[in-house]
Amino acid sequence: MRTRPTTTAAAALTAAVALMLSGCGSDTDDSGKDKIAGADTGASASATPSASASEDGIERPEIKLPSDVQNVFEGGSTGDAKKDAVLADNERRVNSIDEAIVVDADKHPALEFYSKGDALMSAATYxxxxxxxxRSFTGKTRYYDREVTFAKDGSAxxxxxxxxxxxxxxxxxTGKVDRSVESSPSDYAFYNTRLEKNSEGVWQTTSVSSTEAAERCM
Structure with missing residues (x-):
């Protein structure tokens, strides 16, 4: 089991992510789109998105996705409040990555709010x-067969x-969309993510593995 990073390691990680993403979006004139694990389209925002209290009382950074990008998360309430909370933060994490890709802004606070460790670094690289x-993308991305399990150590x-x-x-x-691209098996992917609940009550994703052209998702 991976241990939590030390303060020094965590600081180095944050600095590395900031360096990787510096200049991504703040000086571009047009925003675009491309396929992502939860994507959206171009928009620009010079100000840092504000935080607002959600129903659970947590001050969360606002996430805004452009109108030409739609993420559809199938499966409603599970009837288990704890599982629903995990799924909600998983959904927010996907949206935070898409926002960082398609919205030109000085900062994307939601990205580090919902990801940490290896998951934050892989998201930054992506x-x-x-x-x-x-590149960027436009259109609708569907997420389905979402399941939550809990480990003895409290992670999900x-x-x-x-x-x-x-x-x-x-x-x-240019903002030009390439609609000549045909669907292929690689458009289907299976994700396996690990989440930990932080002191604020947020379920942060700590690691992610994925399989493209996943038969189980077709």
Missing amino acids: IKSFYDND TVTYCMDATDTYPKNRK
């Missing part, structure tokens, strides 16, 4: 790859499928 290639595992057959690549600079 996001940066879109900016490096002047969330597994789910993603269907990106209705999303299309978008050039970040």
